[in-house]
Amino acid sequence: MKQIILVLLFVSLSFNTQASPDWSEGVLVPEGGRQNIYEWSETDFLNYQRNGKIHAQIYPVTITGMLPPYLPFKKLIESDNGNPFKSWIQGLIQNVSGYKSFNDVLKNLGLHPYPLESDTGVYAVPYPQNFRPEELMGLGIIERNGAKGFTFSCAACHSSNLFGKTVLGMTNRFPKANEFFIKAKSVMAVTDPHIFQYYTGATSAERDLLAESKNNLRFVSLKQPIALGLDTSLAQVSLSLNRRSQDGYASFNEWFAKFPRRDAFLDNKPADSKPAVWWNLKYKNRWLSDGSVVSGNPIFTNIIWNEIGRGSDLVELEKWLDANSEIIKDLTTAVFSSEAPLITDFFPAEMIDLDRAKIGEGIFKANCAKCHGNYDKAWNAPGSENLPLVAQLKTTKVRYKQTTPVVDVGTDPYRRLGMKSLEQLNNLEISKRNNILIKAQEGYVPPPLVGIWARWPYFHNNSVPNLCALLTPAAKRPVAYYSGDAINPATDFDFECNGYPLGNKTPKAWKTAEHHFDTRKKGMGNMGHDERIFVKDGVEILSPEDKKNLIMFLQTL
Template identity: 25%
Template sequence: MKTSRLKRLITASVMAVCVFSQVAQGEDAAARGYGVLTEMPLLSSDFDQEVFDNTWQSWPEPLRRKAENASPEERRQMAFDRYGLTNRQDHASGKPLQYVVDETSGDWTMNCFSCHGGSVYGTSTPGAPNNRFALQTMTEEIRATKFKLGKPLSRMDLGSLVIPLGTTHGTTNAVVFGMGLMSSRDADLNLIASPMESFTHHDMDAPPWWHFHKRPYIYIDGFAPKGHRGLMQFTLIPENGPSFFHEHEEHFRDVYAYLSSLRPPKYDGPINSPLAEQGRALFQQTCAECHGTYGENGQYPNRNIPLDEIGTDPVRLTALTAEGRTKYAKSWFARSGDPDAGKTIVDPKGYVAPPLDGVWASPPYFHNGSVPTLWHVLHPSERPTVWRRNSDAMDSERVGFQIDVVEKVPLTEPDVAIRRSFFDTRRFGKSNAGHDYPDVLSESDKRAVLEYLKTL
């Protein structure tokens, strides 16, 4: 009896050690993955510290005069605010989360947090969509500063003259950037001569990375199976040949572990619990079929909604051709060797309804970032045509951005950064139409669902 009990205790102890070891290894891999993104330059450098410190000289008046009279620290913060950069909370020197900065050479190299490392209502949050990122404006002013300083131009400086980087701050043309990089590679990622292709340029709102652990496929149309190799696609600059991808594959297994470890922040404001519970029941009746259920036994269906049913802007879906998706399916990126990985979907019919974990923390909404608050998602006829975020603080009543609504973008405004802070839903690829399902709910039902969404 004693021997049997001792054996059970030993077995239980060994199992506990094994589980602890696996958890520890997972935590170590996630920590390494974060280190890869923040400390390892995987692209060519875009500019150096001297250029960044002097970008204020390319700003319009009166901002330039204000910067001239400011201290270096104040100018740095002004630049961070203008371009949508945030400080790394884990680094005492205040390195930007969005760039790898070499302290010896001073080189700045973009990393994945440029789009996927923003702030949640003013709090720097790795994995949150960077809804402030001003890549086009920043690149134009970096290029102008290099001319002033007599510095050579980078690939980004020149490439942005051909492929626009984003027409509205907080959104980017990253999908087309990836398509352009992929067009000059064969299936084994060797560089090949390829004719100039015509791409359908369109802006996208980056999804939050804290959804990654739930989704078996990636991208809004869900065409690509999730895998560590697929995460490497945006490092396809000409300087990175096939050997680069083989050498860094283990690093991206760690990046995969890091993304898988992320979870959304908790809503820290007051919640009307009875109203939220009412909203939960309504959500399960009207929304869960596509967006899933939440809580201890929650399930995510990964459902692709046909375009003619969802009715949201079609440009993102049609911009990627079946030929382009087929090329990806045959490439090294899709040949991960993972027996659990699905097959590339070369002809998706619509968009995948995303998980809604932390949805309160990731405005704006829809794949193109056209809807500023959850209230507007629930009120399709009330969505503003032209709007602009006016504060870092949350609109706690409507849950999302505090905004100004105007008739049109002020084209006479001399500061391009201000013009690009306005979102005009009449522009190509920026429609806020569709997802009219909330129209079946009464106003009181919508209030209850909105309260429930805060709890996810």
Template identity: 25%
Template sequence: MFRSVFKALLLIVALVAAVYYGVAWYHSTSLGPGQASDDWEENDFLDLGKLEGLDSVLMNRQGIDPNNYTALMHADQGSLVLPRDIFLALKTVDGGQAFTDPANMLRYRYLPGRQTEANPDGLPIGFSRSQKLWQGEEFVGLTCSACHSGMLTYKGTGLYIIGAPTQADFQTMTEELGAALAATLQDPARLSEMAAALNTDPAKLRPRLEREDALLQARLQINASPLRYGYGRVDAVGQIYNQATSVNLGLPQNATPPVAPVSYPHIWGTGQADVAQWTGFAPNDIIGSILLRNVGEVIGVFGRVDVDPGKEAFPSSVNIEELGDLEDWVNRMEPPAWPEDIFGAIDRDVAAEGEALYNRHCKGCHKRADPYEDYKATLVSPDELGVDPLAARATLATAQTLDGSKKPKLKMLIEQTFQVVLDHPGEMVEAIIEGAVLDKFGKRGGFTYKARTLNGIWATPPYLHNGSVPTLYDLLSPPEERPKTFTLGGWEFDPERVGLAPHDGADGFIFDTSLPGNRNTGHDSRIFGTTFTPDQRLALIEYLKTF
């Protein structure tokens, strides 16, 4: 019996590995090194009429099959924000408009989506309609594109870039979502109005709203942070840890304010390195590790897990099949090429000067890897880099377990993702956790940051892990010359300095680099080995446009 269960378990793990690694093998052996596309074309999925000041929004296929492109933006990974009917009927706190109204969602910088076969409700980009019922209900949730799709604009033309960091303000969106839900419960007239819209009785609707309100308020409470993230940042690891080790386990003492926000990383090339995440704690080359990483991500974005310590496996809302499709698409994703027709032609002579500087001062950490080319990432201590250390330090947090002992939060998270994925005897879970996979998590990363490849780096402002530098020119400048404050909230691009142009909108967020978690120091002459002159900075930037 023992051997048969063990063999079955190994077969499951092998099948999981085949799904996640087969695509990478296929691309590396059959498709060659890949080629970033410079073909920018009109999109058919954004509601352009809701994007004021733009004449058009172009997109780049970036290696994604046209038949899958829109599906990627609305794929159901198992995130459950709210029941679909409640989410669509919910109004803002002041009751003036639907919460999903594009004008409201644009306040948080979520892009308006058109009604399509993949998006029948016309939800914003990155929001999904659940494929399966959870406890008898259909939900709306978040998918990869909510965090990993970006917009850049220049002189009335927008560029939609799949896989780039979003400018969305997740923190404010979830807070105002909770406030809107609470306001509906507290106001009998609003409750009756929603009930009428849903063709139900207020007495039947109230318990559903109370259940969702309790879950959402608990989430907001444990993730309350004294540091405002602003646009384009979130402490994803901190919120995942809080959900997995506090909410799901019923241990409120494990909650820690998530005060180490990071910029949303671009996701093209994610599977090329041996490790993922800003701090490099998640291995890519261990059987099942990518799936576990993705399950953990779903837990952090409103995935639901029924943790029962007496059971060997935990029911959850996680959509394993769709996670496989999403990983397939990510593996196919290529970096976008610099759009010379829009931002201006690359000066190849100046770029050649920049290449020499890059090879001398940058190449040792930042490898230039072709699409589908594997590489071993360089991991560097924040102390050596001189950058803000909070995100790296937070990865190493510990918490209390159900039996009262202490464990690393990372280990507790991976244990939980195992029990979500696999239905098998508990002793087999423990054997695998302690051996083949879990011990590899955090072995390379930890109190480090990963030096990622710079492919498509032009499309990923702001820079540094915490988004504390608006342009590449500022990043290549001495720290004392970098902006001490700047305003986020705009999409306008600066093609010369390469990054975000100054934003003067009334709803802008002032990024203060003096605050812990926001520091923009480091990554300077101690790493480069020199202080670049203004002309050298521009030459390096010209070369980076070619990536």
């Protein structure tokens, strides 16, 4: 009998391979990162990864505070212009009169099409309900009390177009989620739910969804991003907490909704940054561009922040999180296992000169590896000369720091200074119970450079258009440039400099006020990351040829 029990116990332990990740401050990250963060068995890993990717596309938090009714808004947008309510809304919000479909609105907000069924690898996603949706990725439909509401998911800010491929886990170069909240709040503040119901034909349940969103938005404070491509979500969280009592739980405190606490920094200064790529998280033990989140599961933390920024009741949120720990595991598995696209997926491998890339590897190790880590290349393995070039160019192992560093290299400080305002999140019981801790830092994280070729423009605030500009002393970097979508690799991407084409190479269609990035504006500075790195005492240590070789190496990461 004892033998049978021991066998059953052994079998049970063999199949139960889940580990509990250590999210505590200062925990060392193993060499090569934590791709399988829960140490799932192979089958479980694939299942959790698949489920997590679906949750990233279709926002899973059913109690979310911002859930306008889907069908009435869709009908309103797609109806003819004879609807006086639609005309009234167009008068409140500029630049919306050209929308003919709900997808037009989503496209304007920066959402992208779902990957095709023929896409594979990092360019493929599992489809919700096993078929490719017609809507753009990042729209989430949630049913509540007999009505369908819409919201936006992780994919709205963390997916991007890359030469015709939608990449989940990549920085959205042109997110407009903040703009949606700003416009929604301005409209809902003056919209009576009963009038909305009359002109749209909404059901009573749909009218109630609108009323809930309108009420919750009273507890949300918003900031307009200083430039297209930047995001103000973290400022939105901190300023929204100022509309609640100090512990954050008196969610519907009328006094603070009307008279929010002042913020000495964020009320007057920007703290913008671009959304981060997912594939770097596996190598880190602190998160955000400044490393200010020093403990706690970053996915769990992000859900809390999302909902504070949507006016949710934190008591209801805690109940949801307690009941849906498997969803958090799904999302965490998917995010930590995310992989970067390769440049050879879009350009012939022959465009990389192997000999020059090897020289660039030596330059990188001498000047960059101290902060950004080391990268084992297939071309250094015995017998690699017998491999196809595309295989020789691959990175076989990432050797980033076991403790994520924070370094002040003189880059624009506004983003990290703004994190001081967010330290009030440490006072929430939900933060304390889940070991979430924020500490404002004196610099920024020098990130792992996996997929750096696809991450233009550079710096946390997008102030550097390409790698040539990044490797130029700050005083000589472009003061302004135009951004644009990566559609045509021949015209929308400077291969030699890796990033946006400048000057007379800039596509004419990009030259609009919205796509103009001016580094002279507060929070958009392009200073730093030069002296003591590739500039010594004001003199460049890299020759033009050195820079070309270094860029060629970086393109293989």
